Amino acid sequence: MITKVRAVFLFVADQDRSLEFYTEKIGMEKVADDEMWPGARWLEVAPPGAQTTIALAAAKDFDRQPAEGSAPFTFSAPNVRELYEELKAKGVEVTEPVEESWSTNIHFTDPDGHEFIVGEA
Secondary structure, eight states: OOOOOOEEEEEESOHHHHHHIIIIISOOEEEEEEEEETTEEEEEEEOTTOSSEEEEEEGGGGTOOOOOEEOSSOEEESOHHHHHHHHHHTTOEEOOOEEOSSOEEEEEEOTTOEEEEEEEO
């Protein structure tokens, strides 16, 4: 039986740049930083206390290109308006909060052009 989602892949052009963005701007923690094989790095970040991690995979190591546009997953935050102010103050490209019938949400873009939705939960 599967009990949780372990990690999701996010293909990036520059792992160090992405690590800095996700830890210093978004507030995640680095949870793994290991060598997969010579010259290839396994790097994971996650929100504090999260079970699921984001593998910041070097696109070149997997014969991929960083994918711009909508990211393959979303985030949630208890106070989206507060998060909006925090991200904006850190220079993150973020949209103003939008109230929908199901949630208040914002969108932010990472250095590779992945666009994420953050909904209030």
